[in-house]
Amino acid sequence: MTDQSQRAQARNSYRSMPDExxxxxxxxxxxxxxxxxxxxxxxxxxxKESKTDPEFQDDLAWYHKHYIGRPSAxxxxxxxxxxxxxxxxxxxxxxxxxxxxxxINNVIGQALLARRMGKTRIIxxxxxxxxxxxTATACAxxxxxxxxxxGAEDVERxxxxxxxxxxxxxxxHPVTAGTGTLKDAMNEALRYxxxxxxxxxxxxxxAAGPHPYPxxxxxxxxxxGTEAKEQIMEAxxxxxxxxxxxxxxxxxxxxxFHPFLDDEGVEIYGVEAAGKGIATGDHAASLTGGRPGVxxxxxxxxLQDDDGQIKDAFSISAGLDYPGIGPEHAWLHExxxxxxxSATDEEALEYFQICSRLEGIIPALxxxxxxxxxxxxxxxMDKDQVVIMNMCGRGDKDLGxxxxxxxxxxxx
Amino acid sequence: MRIANxxxxxxxxxxxxxxxxxxAGDPDPQTSLQILLGxxxxxxxxxxxxxPFSDPMADGPVIQASSLRALKAGMKxxxxxxxxxxxxxxxxxxxxxxxxxxxxxxxxxxxxxxARAVEAGVDGMIMVDLPPEEDEEFCVPAMKTxxxxxxxxxxxxxxxxxxxxxxxxxxxxxxxxxxxxxxxRSASEDSxxxxxxxxRAVSDLPAVVGFGIRTxxxxxxxxxxxxxxxxxxxxxxxxxxxxxxxxxxxxxxxxVVLQQANELAQGRYR
Numbered sequence: 015m016t017d018q019s020q021r022a023q024a025r026n027s028y029r030s031m032p033d034e035x036x037x038x039x040x041x042x043x044x045x046x047x048x049x050x051x052x053x054x055x056x057x058x059x060x061x062k063e064s065k066t067d068p069e070f071q072d073d074l075a076w077y078h079k080h081y082i083g084r085p086s087a088x089x090x091x092x093x094x095x096x097x098x099x100x101x102x103x104x105x106x107x108x109x110x111x112x113x114x115x116x117x118i119n120n121v122i123g124q125a126l127l128a129r130r131m132g133k134t135r136i137i138x139x140x141x142x143x144x145x146x147x148x149t150a151t152a153c154a155x156x157x158x159x160x161x162x163x164x165g166a167e168d169v170e171r172x173x174x175x176x177x178x179x180x181x182x183x184x185x186x187h188p189v190t191a192g193t194g195t196l197k198d199a200m201n202e203a204l205r206y207x208x209x210x211x212x213x214x215x216x217x218x219x220x221a222a223g224p225h226p227y228p229x230x231x232x233x234x235x236x237x238x239g240t241e242a243k244e245q246i247m248e249a250x251x252x253x254x255x256x257x258x259x260x261x262x263x264x265x266x267x268x269x270x271f272h273p274f275l276d277d278e279g280v281e282i283y284g285v286e287a288a289g290k291g292i293a294t295g296d297h298a299a300s301l302t303g304g305r306p307g308v309x310x311x312x313x314x315x316x317l318q319d320d321d322g323q324i325k326d327a328f329s330i331s332a333g334l335d336y337p338g339i340g341p342e343h344a345w346l347h348e349x350x351x352x353x354x355x356s357a358t359d360e361e362a363l364e365y366f367q368i369c370s371r372l373e374g375i376i377p378a379l380x381x382x383x384x385x386x387x388x389x390x391x392x393x394x395m396d397k398d399q400v401v402i403m404n405m406c407g408r409g410d411k412d413l414g415x416x417x418x419x420x421x422x423x424x425x426x
Numbered sequence: 427m428r429i430a431n432x433x434x435x436x437x438x439x440x441x442x443x444x445x446x447x448x449x450a451g452d453p454d455p456q457t458s459l460q461i462l463l464g465x466x467x468x469x470x471x472x473x474x475x476x477x478p479f480s481d482p483m484a485d486g487p488v489i490q491a492s493s494l495r496a497l498k499a500g501m502k503x504x505x506x507x508x509x510x511x512x513x514x515x516x517x518x519x520x521x522x523x524x525x526x527x528x529x530x531x532x533x534x535x536x537x538x539x540x541a542r543a544v545e546a547g548v549d550g551m552i553m554v555d556l557p558p559e560e561d562e563e564f565c566v567p568a569m570k571t572x573x574x575x576x577x578x579x580x581x582x583x584x585x586x587x588x589x590x591x592x593x594x595x596x597x598x599x600x601x602x603x604x605x606x607x608x609x610x611r612s613a614s615e616d617s618x619x620x621x622x623x624x625x626r627a628v629s630d631l632p633a634v635v636g637f638g639i640r641t642x643x644x645x646x647x648x649x650x651x652x653x654x655x656x657x658x659x660x661x662x663x664x665x666x667x668x669x670x671x672x673x674x675x676x677x678x679x680x681x682v683v684l685q686q687a688n689e690l691a692q693g694r695y696r
Contacts, residue, residue: 048582201481
């Protein structure tokens with residue numbers, strides 16, 4: 015193909031982003047201090063090489079199969095389907111991965127990349143602790159040093175994950191700067207990286223940050239959608255009518271969505287965390303309640319005030335409690351290809367329990383948001399239609415937060 | 427031209443130029459303005475005025491805290507420019523440089539911000555999170571207005587990358603002497619010396635050292651090799667140390683800070 019026809023084809027695809035400068039439309043980019051810039055260029059070069067290196071790809075596939083336990087099941091949720099009384103609901107069971115969430119897909123990929131670059135010291139930020147646990151796990155596996163930055167408030171509300179990280183040999187740094195949540199953990203991880211740029215590799219946990227991270231994390235997570243597409247063809251002989259996933263930074267969602275972006279008949283829904291309700295201002299819905307700005311190395315939708323100061327996000331789910339969103343989501347929002355909607359804390363809490371009782375699957379609070387949204391639309395769909403949701407994490411980590419709330423509401 | 431004139435004068439006097447960084451509006455807009463206006467009379471040759479941001483990625487705890495104090499006291503980007511204008515009215519010759527992060531400017535509007543900054547007599551800008559790769563955002567439009575874009579060179583900026591970083595550089599070259607955030611550690615004299623040589627091999631602009639310089643002795647050491655020296659966290663730390671129990675400006679806040687600037691200025695002489 016000529017360059018020109020390649021470009022023409024790329025224009026007709028939602029899957030050809032970002033451009034050479036790491037832009038998804040106006041979003042993305044590389045907004046970092048000069049200290050980090052040379053390193054980010056090295057990461058980009060190594061990632062590009064790895065994409066066409068059969069040995070790297072073989073390694074990745076081996077760990078997928080033998081360590082993570084891929085492919086994850088695509089499970090027909092019969093009881094929830096009957097409960098809703100509409101389209102058939104399938105769950106992509108990424109909560110069955112080793113360490114209990116989708117995060118490990120990305121971490122194994124980046125850890126292999128770090129090893130390829132000769133880096134043996136790893137840093138990571140974490141909100142709910144799932145990315146921290148996945149990173150600590152990969153570091154144990156590959157014999158690397160691991161330091162995890164976690165907001166002091168999250169250290170409290172996700173204690174089991176903190177204990178897991180420590181057991182795995184990682185050092186957990188509680189971050190008290192700012193409000194002590196994921197945003198501040200990411201600031202602190204970036205500051206630490208600035209101070210240790212030449213020796214450390216930063217494994218970012220979501221599809222955000224300076225280029226190449228948003229595209230790289232998406233690529234490592236796209237195994238979710240690639241598998242789901244094959245599995246639904248096998249189970250139903252057709253593509254789904256809709257795919258749904260929750261969004262904090264948005265890596266599990268992009269992982270599911272990306273392989274379906276060019277399939278016109280597939281409706282795509284990303285579910286943001288509405289916290290106490292969008293109108294209250296206490297939420298984490300960057301697309302619904304924010305506007306474009308520059309933070310953490312990329313331009314994207316951010317919760318911020320009129321003077322460009324970043325506001326705190328609010329969500330029952332530590333994993334969604336972030337005032338930004340990956341830049342590719344910002345672009346998909348503006349193009350209209352993906353529908354961005356939201357679910358509140360209360361709605362997520364309700365479906366946390368319903369899913370547990372009807373399917374024997376305790377979802378993480380994050381995918382409980384996706385289920386809560388599904389409850390509002392799936393009943394009106396035809397019985398022969400199909401919806402796939404990403405069950406991106408399991409809920410064990412949330413019991414400490416959820417149980418008292420259910421008890422307080424007389425539901426347990 | 428104010429920046430060039432300032433370094434020419436320092437060179438003629440066989441000394442380095444001293445720059446002081448403060449966060450605009452720290453600990454409150456009024457006190458901050460008095461400190462800003464008082465600096466040139468203490469021997470400070472140029473001023474870096476920080477535009478407060480909620481998430482300062484390249485700053486250590488001291489400057490983070492100063493940024494938050496300023497925001498809490500009601501500092502806004504508009505008021506930063508008002509301060510700059512008040513400074514220019516009082517000090518027609520002393521260079522004033524705005525330093526900060528991009529988001530508040532992006533939200534304010536790049537063209538609107540630049541127009542106001544030019545009108546206020548701002549000479550240069552340092553944008554911490556805009557590397558040369560993002561020049562179209564701000565650097566290119568800023569240069570068209572005559573504002574000088576001051577570039578940060580770091581220990582990780584290798585020889586291959588240096589020409590790209592300095593391609594659009596104006597005013598002076600700011601050497602970040604440590605791989606790290608502000609106010610955390612100090613570089614050795616040897617490493618400063620070799621970095622100055624590296625920069626002078628590719629640029630005719632004055633070379634200035636900052637990050638990790640805290641005392642008059644450290645200013646003197648750096649002044650032996652550099653055309654200019656910047657002190658930030660030590661001064662901002664003095665502001666923090668002078669506050670009362672409620673975090674408000676103490677009786678002697680302005681005095682303490684200006685005295686410290688005066689002592690630091692003694693180190694300019696080689």
